[in-house]
Amino acid sequence: MSHVIAGYDGSSESERALRWAVMEARLRRVPLTVCHAWRWPYPISYIDHEGVAIVRRMGEHILDQGAALARDLAPGLTVRKRLKDGSAAPALLSEAVDAEVIVVGSHAPEELPAGSTALRVPAHADRPVVVVRSPAPRDGLVVVGVDGSAGADAALSFGFEEAALRGWRLRAVYGCWEPGAAPGGDLSLFGDEDELRRVCGAVLERAVAPWRVKYPQVQATTSLVLKSPREALFEAAEEATLAVVGARGTGVVESLTLGATSDALLKHAPCTVAVVPDRTR
Structure with a gap:
């Protein structure tokens, strides 16, 4: 059954994520799954069965708290609980098979440790995956990174859907001042700014056009920026509620799990970030 899944560990970051997930599930009219992963914190050679039972009960208590908060926030919402043994990222991914959206919390950018759940889940x-960094206001702005790739089209689809569900505005941003961002890899465009604007502007408008038709209620604008995709999105993220990017763009090395821009936004953007995979790959 389709659902929204949220990771919850009792921290303030996971509470923000849970609040976002509750609203996500309500707007999508699907159940919410609250997932908590517990683990024995010592080497396997030091297992104490009574201690393991205590740690597991602590995990159950945290999960119960999360589910109770979700039900308080949305009394009519169907809330399901999932207690998993092990690391948080694999636990969430294993329970997200039928999920429409995965929601996780995040520390502030300067506090985000390498290998954190907020980085591992979007990568796989x-x-x-929505990585919640700040509360969602009533009136918000969705910023979507566009580069003409299939991944960017997936990001536009999710971005427009979120904007329509939440009544937010949307801005599609194309940072084209980078060799990998030029349509067809045509480096000659960088010798003529007017031609670069014309060609890349056409790519941007073509990418956004079908979504404007599908979601006419969304107030959508486009922004072509003569900066790198990363710079353009960071600049736009300063005033965004939600920044949406594809998991990979046009210039990515296939061996990378996430595109460079997606990875940078997850690590440094001040706002909540959604990473959307191209499921046609």
């Missing part, structure tokens, strides 16, 4: 998920 085959569905949209």
